[in-house]
Every structure is written in structure tokens, then in C-alpha cells.
Amino acid sequence: MSSESYSIRTPVLIAGAGPAGLAASLALSRYGVPHIVLERFCDVANTPRAHITNQRTMEIFRDLGIEDDVMAEATPNAMMWSNAYITTMAGPEILRSDAWGAGEDHIDRYRRASPCQSVNISQHHLEPIMARAIEDAGVGELRYGHDLQDFVQDETGVTATVREMHGGAHYTIRADYMIGTDGARSIVATKLDLPFDGHTADGRDSDIGEVVYIWIKADLTRYCAHRPGTMYWGLDPHDGATFVMVKPWTEWVTGFNVPPAQVNSELDPEALRARIARGIGDPNVAIEIKAISRWSPNRMWALRYGQGRVWCAGDAVHRHPPMNGLGSNTSIADGYNVAWKLKLLLDGHAAPALLDTYDTERQPIGARVVDRAFSSLVAQFGTMFRDVLGMKGEASPEEIASRIEALRDDGPSGIALRAGFERFRTNELETAFNALGIEVGYRYEGGALIAEAGQEAGIEGPPDVGYVATTRPGARLPHAWIERGLRKISTLDLVGRGRFTLLTGPGGDAWVQAAANSRRETGVDVVVIPVGTRYGFVRDPLNHWSRQRQVDADGAVLVRPDGHVAWRARDVSAASQLTEVMRTVLGHDHKERIDTATVVEPSDRQVAFAHVL
Structure with missing residues (x-):
């Protein structure tokens, strides 16, 4: 060259x-x-x-x-439904929790939230x-x-x-x-x-340390097929290992925490193979090491x-x-x-x-994501050992084994320990791995949108976990099953593809004219799609969309190319504002001309009218 x-x-x-x-x-x-x-x-x-x-x-x-x-x-969502907390893969299981919206306690709300499924790839x-x-x-x-x-x-x-x-x-x-x-x-x-805010970890964090990851091939089908999941967490910090599924059930990333002074010795392939074998708990499983890496948990x-x-x-x-x-x-x-x-x-x-x-x-x-991820890491590898297993400071292998074994005891101490684990599962694990609110429900409070005054109804439970479908500007458009022609589609299938979309109902002619006026002024197309009108091609036969749109039947929801709501209008009387709305969203300063109070939460009259369509 x-x-x-x-x-x-x-x-x-x-x-x-x-x-x-x-x-x-x-x-x-x-x-x-x-x-x-x-x-x-x-x-x-x-x-x-x-x-x-x-x-x-x-x-x-x-x-x-x-x-x-x-x-x-x-790997499809159905094969991701649990996290298992283990002694070893072959040994006793300590705890299991739902994960990634695939478990029985969460699957319904995940399915209602989106036409898509979480997957492992x-x-x-x-x-x-x-x-x-x-x-x-x-x-x-x-x-x-x-x-x-x-x-x-x-x-x-x-x-x-x-x-x-x-x-x-x-x-x-x-x-x-x-x-x-x-x-x-x-x-x-x-x-x-x-x-930047936060800090770069250097492997000396007292709760976490440095992490060694090893990409391996090992057939663990007999230990996983009956409890399918993406994560198998080894709780013994001395001999255990965490297994992250790459391909079920023969390819994995396995990892464990090590003190900084031991990292170099732990990177020896034979030492790693022995450690992984202990984490599996079955000496007959063949282990092929494909790659080795190490990292420290940053928070920046x-x-x-x-x-x-x-x-x-x-x-x-x-x-x-x-x-x-x-x-x-x-x-x-x-x-x-x-x-x-x-x-x-x-x-x-x-x-x-x-x-x-x-x-x-x-x-x-x-x-928000950085804070949540780091907090979850500390909870998993710090809080669990201190507050649930009751280990203070540096515990010996014998002490850890004793506490884990106590979890299986039928007496009062075992019952108390298991109750602590159940609280931990409910308060930490279920929220960490079924966080629909931050996965799908995050909202932009400002930006390329017309923000609304006032507060919306609160979300039940932790904000990262709970999810409420809303057309409030800044939120991603709610998913609802509708029909286009002879096909069942999602409302999300009406938007995107690099264009602005205006979802409306009766009164569509006024909105079509408003979109044409806006295009002449801004040069940007706004595609108007009437939903649930008498002669419309897009139908809402079960009123799924009408119950979520939060505007009158002749109102409109303006959706950006990325599927987030830019503006909503309670009824067709706001159609004349569309041009100034688009100018504002496109970065032209005309916000003072826009009535940001054009929407209220649906009244009884609105809801009743919606069900007539």
C-alpha cells in the first residue's frame, strides 16, 4: 500500500x-x-x-x-425466562428468579408493551x-x-x-x-x-474487584435445559463462577471476581480451566477455552x-x-x-x-443507565453477601460454604436465611432483570418535542420497573394491536422509516390540509394516517388504540421518525398549530406561538366517544 x-x-x-x-x-x-x-x-x-x-x-x-x-x-425469549443462583452448575441451586420479561410474573406486561420480544444474541x-x-x-x-x-x-x-x-x-x-x-x-x-462524572474503577473496589471473563465451549445441557436462562450466577467467590449463555447450551462466557494481586496468575489457561471445572462441578465436562479477557467496572x-x-x-x-x-x-x-x-x-x-x-x-x-447498572452490580456482589448471607468483611471459603449450606437447612436459621433471599429476590433481582420502565418506558423531558405542563399519573412501583403507556410528548408511542387491510399490525408499524407521522381519526381532512401547509413551510413531509374511521384502511376493531391515544377521536398524535411522540392535540381545533409545531421540533424558535396546553387527560366524554368508533 x-x-x-x-x-x-x-x-x-x-x-x-x-x-x-x-x-x-x-x-x-x-x-x-x-x-x-x-x-x-x-x-x-x-x-x-x-x-x-x-x-x-x-x-x-x-x-x-x-x-x-x-x-x-x-436465542428466543422463551429460553431466557430465569436467572439461577447456584453453588455450581452440577450442585444445589440456591435461588431462581424471573428475567427479561419471560417469566410468569412479568410476561403479560412485557407482551402488552411491545410487538417485539427481548432476545439473547x-x-x-x-x-x-x-x-x-x-x-x-x-x-x-x-x-x-x-x-x-x-x-x-x-x-x-x-x-x-x-x-x-x-x-x-x-x-x-x-x-x-x-x-x-x-x-x-x-x-x-x-x-x-x-x-464526565463518576469514576473509573481500577480493580480495587472492595465490593467488586476485577473481573476475568473466559469464552468457552462446554456442553452443559443436562444442567440448563430444564431451567433455561441467560445467566447462572455462582455465589461462591472462591470456587464458583458465573455462566453467561452464548449459544444454548454449549457455548458460554464464564467469569469470576479476583483480587488485583491475583489477576496475572488467574489468567494462566490451566488455572482458568481448573477454576471453571470447579464452577461446573462436573469433572467429566470437556472445556475448550476460546478467549480470555479482564475488565474493571467503570461508572462514568x-x-x-x-x-x-x-x-x-x-x-x-x-x-x-x-x-x-x-x-x-x-x-x-x-x-x-x-x-x-x-x-x-x-x-x-x-x-x-x-x-x-x-x-x-x-x-x-x-x-440513568450508568447509575442503575452500577447499583445492580453492587447489590448482586456486595449486598447479597453482606445483608443476605450475613458475611462481614473477607470470609473464608469454609465460612462461605457454611452459610450457603445453611440456606438448605430445614431449621429456623435456614428458614430465616431463605426469607432474606426471598426479600432480596423481590426487591433487587426481580427489579434488576425485569426493568420494563427503563428498557421501553424512558421518556424525554425536553428536546425535539412540545413539552406539556403538569404531571402525568405516577407509575406504580420503582420508576425503572413500572411502565405506563402514554402519548405524552417525549414518550415512545404506545404499542396497540390494530389492523391494516387484512393484517394485524402494531401502531409502531405505522411510524418510523425516517418520517414524521400524524395519527388521527375523524376530522382527518383538516389534519391533511394542516400537514400540507406544514410541508410548504418546512419542506418536511408529515404522513397523516387516520385510525378507526369509517372508511379508513387502518382499523382499531378492539379499541386498543382508542384506549391509549389520550386525545379525542378527532385529535392527533405527532410521532417523530424515531417513534417518540413530538406533540399531541386534544381535538381538531388545534390543526392550525401544526406548522409552528413542526418548526419548533425542527429547531426553529417559535415555541412562544404554540399552546402547550392543547391536551388534557381523556375525559369521560372522550373515552365514551372512543368506544363508539
């Missing part, structure tokens, strides 16, 4: 081809926006890494056209699906083995210096905008000098996600332990959020203020 420099021009440059970068790339591809993705490694992920893919991410994949491909490769299986879809679209270019070295931005764009990893040639790319999705050691975040989040024409997403701005299955899901939602805003900016339809709303919306979500 020649060392001669050359330059390239692209509307969008993405630095990093992990989940966030690929999500942004795939969305931009669907929107027809040319772009280049740089990745310093020579291919997609080659180790399992992240694996839980929740309902909201599957909804994003549904919109981007890869849901079926992901489902075909993934490791990152090295997910990334190739996303990359193939990007390549098939033929809009963006994936450049593996190309490393971002530096960049400078000015008022009109970004100039990046890139190095080819094989051959060493340097070249420049000129882009209108750049997205930094280059991971926890982000060059982009560092160069922007983004402020950026206070700002970017500036000007350069913005960051994914692990570049939120870094936390892999708990609750939130990491890659949050990263994918980051990329999905920023992509539609870049599309409108590049088309000349939006003001720069629209891109600022990416930070307004996503930064609070990232901070």
Missing part, C-alpha cells in the same frame, strides 16, 4: 463500528444519507461481549428492517447482521482497519486524519458532521474534552455529548458494568436518535438547534 495521502468527502463520518456506530450507519443508510464508518479493527466483533437485546432495540431493528434476521440468529453474531444490511443498502461505506487519528472542526465541517492499519497510509476525510462511537477509550470524547457518564458538528454516542459517553442488559441497547438507541436529526440537517430542513436536542434527550438516559 502506497503511503501517498489522499482525501475523501462525505456528509457524515462515523468513528467506530460497534453497536452505536452500526445503528447510526444503518439508520442513515435507510434514510439515504451517504456516510463512511471507520473501525480500527479489521472486522466485526470476534468475541461475544454484549448479548441481551431488549424490546426497544428490537423495535428499532423492526423499523430498520433487520428484526427477522436478528430473530433467526438469536451475542455481539459477535449481531454485528455481522447489521454490517450486511449496511453493505446491502449500498449507501454507507464500512472501512474496517482504518483508524481515526485526529480531527478538527470548523463552522462548516470536520476534517479527520485517518490511518490505514495495514500499510500505514494516512489520508483525510472532510465531513459535514462526525459521530464518535469509538468506545470507552474514545479519541473523539477526549479531543472534545467532554466533561458524560455531562455533555458533543458540540458543534461532532457528537458522541455509546460507550464513548456512558461506561458501566454489563448489568441489566442496558449497555448495547442504550448505545443503539443513541445512534438511532442522532441519525434522523442529521438527515434533516443535511437536507436543509432543520436548524442546528435540532442536533443539540440529541444531547438534551440522550444524556439523562445515559446517566
